[in-house]
Each structure stands twice: as C-alpha cells, then as structure tokens.
Amino acid sequence: MKAIKPNKLTQGATIAVLSPSWGGPSVFPHIYQQGLKNLKAMGFNIIEYPSATAPDSTLFTNPEMRAADINDAFANPQVGGIIATIGGSDSARILRYLDMVIITAKPK
Numbered sequence: 001m002k003a004i005k006p007n008k009l010t011q012g013a014t015i016a017v018l019s020p021s022w023g024g025p026s027v028f029p030h031i032y033q034q035g036l037k038n039l040k041a042m043g044f045n046i047i048e049y050p051s052a053t054a055p056d057s058t059l060f061t062n063p064e065m066r067a068a069d070i071n072d073a074f075a076n077p078q079v080g081g082i083i084a085t086i087g088g089s090d091s092a093r094i095l096r097y098l099d100m101v102i103i104t105a106k107p108k
Contacts, residue, residue: 006081006107011043013080016073016108018049020066021088023056032085039083049073052085060090067097074102082108 009015017036019025025032032053036046049069051059059066073082 004104004107009044009081012045014045014047014078015039016047016049016069016076016079016082017052017085018066018069018073018082019051019054019059019085020070020094021059021084021091022086023051023054023059024086025053026055029053035085047073047076047079063090063093064097066091067094070094071097071099071102074099074106074108079108 017039036048039046049072051066051069054062054065070082073079
C-alpha cells in the first residue's frame with residue numbers, strides 16, 4: 001500500500017478539531033481552550049466539530065457521531081488539517097462508520 005502524504009499546513013489554513021474517542025475537553029475545558037488559543041496564535045483558523053466538546057457519555061453512546069465528524073472534516077474543502085483532541089481505545093468503535101473513500105481521496 002502506498003503512503004498518502006497530506007499537504008503541509010501554512011498560516012491561515014483551517015484545522016478541524018474533533019474527538020474520535022474520549023470526551024477529554026468536556027472534563028478539562030481549560031486545557032482544551034488553551035490549545036485552541038495556541039493554534040489561533042499560530043495563525044490557524046479553527047472549525048470545532050460537535051464531538052470536540054461533547055460530554056464523554058454522549059461520545060461513548062454515539063460512535064456514529066464521532067465518525068460523522070471525521071468524515072465531514074475530510075470531505076470539507078475548507079479544512080486543511082485535522083487535530084484529534086484526544087485518542088483512546090474507544091476510537092476503534094468508529095472504524096466501521098468511516099468513509100475510507102473520502103479519507104483516502106482527501107488526505108489531511
């Protein structure tokens with residue numbers, strides 16, 4: 001399988017922020033907000049997806065929601081890069097809902 005390399009992000013690029021696993025930002029909002037502040041200070045635009053700040057209980061019961069955010073971020077032509085707020089073992093539950101055609105066609 002050939003590796004797919006995304007384009008380099010430059011100042012002014014838009015970054016999608018989402019949570020594919022645990023709802024860390026809902027537990028530690030001050031850390032999450034500081035991260036957003038840092039990205040903006042570096043010159044990036046931010047699109048926050050619903051999963052980024054959803055409560056952990058919501059994310060756990062809705063793997064489809066988490067995958068939908070990822071699929072949308074890859075499909076969105078404005079998004080140049082994607083940052084996961086946190087990873088974790090529960091992200092394995094979203095795999096069956098990911099649109100690999102979109103993801104491989106639009107690396108980010």
